[in-house]
Amino acid sequence: MNHSATSKKSAAKRTAAPGKTYHHGNLRESLLLAAETVLAAHGVRGITLREVAKAAGVSHAAPYHHFASLNEMLAAVAERGFAALAEAMECANAAGDTRERLLHIAQAYVRCARSQPERFRLMFAPQLNQADAFPALQAAAQRAFAILQAAACEHDPVNGTELALCGWSLSHGLSNLLIDGALVNAAPAAQDPDALVRQLTRRALGLG
Secondary structure, eight states, X not given: OOHHHHHXXXXXXXXXXXXXXXXXXXXXXXHHHHHHHHHHHHTGGGOOHHHHHHHHTSXXXXXXXXXXXXXXXXXXXXXXXXXXXXXXXXXXXXXXXXXXXXXXXXXXXXXXXXXXXXXXXXXXXXXXXXXTTOHHHHHHHHXXXXXXXXXXXXXXXXXXXXXXXHHHHHHHHHHHHHHHTTTTTSGGGGSOHHHHHHHHHHHHTTOO
């Protein structure tokens, strides 16, 4: 091979290299996994695109090939959180009578929140509460609530939606209180969190 051909081949490699990196099939997934890692370690206030790129082992510019801003990336992480919540609630809604399903859903909600507390906080972060800006996130949140709503309406066809709102609010509040350790001095909180969620949900929703 002559010198000219070798030079052309080297130039082609240099031109193709950036494209191979930027269009890597797993880059978006890698960035989201890295974002969850950084989020768990530093919280919403401590996460930056630079830190996510570093954790993913890519250049600082790489995230911009999939996300226009930090909030857009965080919205994708939050969307994954709601998908995980919906899956947990769906599994909890698979067995038992309608009363038991509602109790299991409440327990599943709190377990999911406590398993990744920083992601749970992110899911309801004010900066992401923009339906026009993050429609996929809003849709994921609605799908999760719809599982509880359907179970509540099956239990009580007349007041099901109100029952679902009460159950969601109770589970959300209990999740935050347990994550923050705010119930440490409360007598009922001494018991297992699962049992506490079940007991309070049963009483608050009048499930007997």
